[in-house]
Amino acid sequence: MLVAGSQCCSPGLAEYRGCGPLRGGEDRGIKMPRQLGRGPSAFIPVEEILREGVESSRRQLFIDAFVSAGKVDNIAMVMGLHPQYLSSFWKTQYLLLRMDGPLPYHKRHYIAIMAAARHQCSYLVGLHMGEFLQVGGNPAWLQGLHCAPPKLRSLNEINKLLAHRPWLITKEHIEALLKTGENSWSLAELVQALVLLTHYHSLASFVFGCGINPEAEQDGGPGCRPPSPHGDSSPASDDGVGGSGGKDAMREVEVLMERMQLLRESQLEEEGVTQEEMATRFELEKTESLLVAPSDIAAPTSLQSNVLCFVEDPEFGYKDFTRRGEQAPPTFRAQDYTWEDHGYSLINRLYPDVGQLLDEKFQVVYNLTYNTIAMHCGVDTSMLRRAIWNYVHCVFGIRYDDYDYGEVNQLLERSLKVYIKTVACYPEKTTKRMYTQFWRHFKHSEKVHVNLLLLEARMQAALLYALRAVTRYMT
């Protein structure tokens, strides 16, 4: 006979509803971040995220996260709109920060701080300052990059490039970090650092893109800059989002649907586009992305010193590589260095497990669909998703030979392009207006979906550049 213990469920967690675990925790006398009135995002109304009767899968996910991490942060709350992705994201982040790896725990958090600081993301910086201290990091390091050990400081250059102009990374950068010496990196450490950096750069994009609010415990502390510094921060002011938008908005959706239909048909019919035209279309898209730079480029005045202290050379930012009169760096051909073939193989060799998880994450986000567009159901959105993905890669100079960049123009309206480019390249300049102006009739969860695509596409782009440099170094 066998004896087995039945699984039992802690009553404190069972009553969880949305933000409920906090309540449950308090019952048991544990200090919990209290739910504030404004919710996890400044852009998205609370009710949207914490709809009553969240599906059980999502609830389970939150419970698991709460159990493993001790809290459910705002990022997770917003990502929870797409539970399938969230679980994959979580696994990766957990592996990166808390599982066995070449780097010690405190350094991982410090690297996260460095990465987030590049985009002035005080939310992530604050979060990881706390974590850094919790895992026993030296508080002195938090005074700024100049107080960190030289080994971490040497990462600054590559951090800067990865954040803003990943196409400039060369094997010399890698070589400089790896050359033997007192403060040298091992290859495995470096790869973990690279993954961490790209992860947090793109996570910063997500934080700004979705207007994530500071955590409750960060509140009031000096570490918090409101994520949208440019005016209108009244939460959930209902200017057309998800509600009864104007007629224009309605038409937008219809137009988009029509265009997708049209493109699909035209693909079946004529194949009359010449190769030269395809090439020029990519160049056009690249140069056109110059024009969609956000109009309100404010000087980074509101920077706080506690974030700034982790940044050297704060003026260094994204620069379009096709600026007139300059030698443009050669276009990165996606087929020559793909994630599936080359990136994965390399990373799995140097930092096992993470390759598998990243691969899963990229696949989940690329294939994530509910077959809906705004109020329409049963739509094949693969074309739209591919357009967004490839557009993000395009602004980072990665070209797919087998993609017609004319589609981007057809499918992504100008306001959406502005938003994508801003969030991907200089997320700190995202405003609530940008968020509300694109796709005015779409659901919030769909806008979060766009942000997820953005996050992952950006991460993959930067990672590809970085890994290509590592490969070149190794050969």
Add this chain to the structure above:
Amino acid sequence: MEKMARVTTALGGNTITGRTMFCHLDAPANAISVCRDAAQVVVAGRNIFKIYSIEEDQFVEKLNLRVGRKPSLNFSCADVVWHQMDENLLATAATNGVVVTWNLGKPSRNKQDQLFTEHKRTVNKVCFHPTEVYMLLSGSQDGYMKCFDLRKKDSVSTFSGQSESVRDVQFSIRDYFTFAATFENGNVQLWDIRRPDRYERMFTAHNGPVFCCDWHPEDRGWLATGGRDKMVKVWDMNTTRAKEIYCVQTIASVARVKWRPECKHHIATCSMMVDHNIYVWDVRRPFIPSAMFEEHKDVTTGIVWRHLHDPYFLLSGSKDSTLYQHIFKDASQPIDRANPEGLCYSLYGDLAFAAKESLISSDSNRKPYIGDRRHPIFFKRKLDPTEQFEYISSSSALSVFETDVESGSMDWFVHTAKQYALAGRPLAELCDHNAKVAKDLDRNQVAQTWTMLRIIYSSLGTVSSANLNHSIGKGSTTLPLMNSFNLKDIPSGLGSESRLDRSKGESRTENILMDSSSTLINNEDNEETEGSDVPADYLLGDVEGDEDDLYMMDHENPHAEEQEYSLPQEAFPLRHEIVDNPSALDHLQDKADSPHVSGNEAETVSLTPVESFSLISISHSLYENRLPSDFFNPIVRDTLLFYAEQGDVQTAVSVLIVLGDRIRKEIDEQTQEHWYTSYIDLLQRFQLWNISNEVIKLSTCRAINCLNQASTTLHINCSNCKRPMSNRGWICDRCRQCASMCAVCHHVVKGLFVWCQGCSHGGHLQHIMKWLETSSHCPAGCGHLCEYT
């Protein structure tokens, strides 16, 4: 016979000769393919598309197919293939999704023949039918395979894999209608060219993308696949289910596989990333490549055997912009450099040693082993007489050395583990008990240690000097082995020399084992024994009779030297010596055990002020009870370290547990963890599960403590709907029924659930126990005769 005839005819008019050679290309190559007559090779890449002829000792560029004003993406090739029937016909797959055919017979400069723009995404692979001139197959990133008839403008049929990207397509060489396709999600599909609606067969071959496949040229049912999971697998497709018959684990993702002609079990591979070499494997020997070509400086992207029936010439193209011809004669054979040796200890002290036969025989001629070499067993792999390649042969010998029964016995370990008391009683009792256990097993030194610990930690202030003397006296009278020359020291304590001898007696079993079985170990030892005056070969020529002298010298000399230092420092250099030779037991122990010894030593050697002070204090403390037990912590710590170093981790861990907080902070966490894991490992090897669990429970290391909290989840399925119950163990989320009802009381069981493996009824543990006391039938009334043990 027929095969042989064909070979000669195929090679007859055109004997292949050549040497290892290469030429520079202008750009990285993506793929290469050879002409049927093995005289020409085509190289294709993003920026290159050229035909080279293969001369006797060089490649000569024959034709550049990249013509036209503006380089079009149609020239950007992912793959190229040369028709094996028509030597004017070529096909390429372009990265933009176009399939292009080329006719070399065209008079114009531009040889481009036909353009198929049906694929939406990059085309990864093109493949001609091996016997049909006009049939071309392509596989693309968009998940479709298309079959083209070159006489028509459009594809004849389209095959949808219903899944992700197609990475490779290959026509079967023997089955006219069959082709295989491999996919990014790890699947391999077999299709019949006449049935585009559905695949004939599908199986999952790899974890992650399958980059390539190749049909065996002779054996019709064999298909080799290579994947991102670094494996090459050979599948037997003759059975109804594809059966994996061979698997080779490589060190990087496998980009291409190609069976070697005329060699049934040989296959060439190259990798996608990181590793630049080309390997030729014998699939029956998957651990070491039988040949290796190391010429390329960047990843190899294309490999092809120069001639269909010639196994000695391999062509390869690479990202480093070179094209190579490799000759088998020049291949490096890793097996020559490998030193196949293995050494392993068994739990009971037996030693197995396997090495190349040649090594063993020559070695034993030179220096015969002393001691008990019992069972040399020799294994030899019989060569396959049909195999024509000699380098796969090898033979090795395995020797097993057994220790003699009484000395190798680990009974003491098991007994000690079982009988030691580690917790639950006052410290004094624990120590006494454990001392008794040790003494019963004739392990006097350990017994002594326990007694001393008791004196130090628990009887401070209560121990009378008489008592102390008594215990010491008892300890020394039970010494099993004494050399006459040191007897006079014993009443006053244990002289270092006599202690040495005694310890040697105890550890002789180990010495013999080491000396007799492995000269290797001794060699290493020897190198570390710096500072010892013993000549190196003296240690090596370990003859039984010399041992005593040897050890005496070995230990007296360093001993005398070390005594210049003050006491706390002395411990370390001394221990170092002890590591070198396991017979050096007890210098430290002396100090921990008995102040008299130290006193003796102090008199005989130089007296540094520190030393004399501390020694005097020790004696004082014992008799006058003035010092706190903390004072002894460093000594106890050294004792434990010493035991652990010596291999008796059992004593170290037991003392650690018994003393608990008194000593724990003296030893760093990592060392403690290391001890615990070693001890637990040993216990588990002896299958002393309960004791190992007790040790885990009593340990104070966090890492150890959580050992038995890991993987405690038990997954159960609902008894009604048979689906896994995720949330709670007693109620099913899906069918909303309570799954585990007690058969006796008919209530839900929320704790321990016990069930019969025969009829799967069960219930509360208590209820079932009670029920089965009175009845032998199942309480559910199913008629099964349940048993509770």
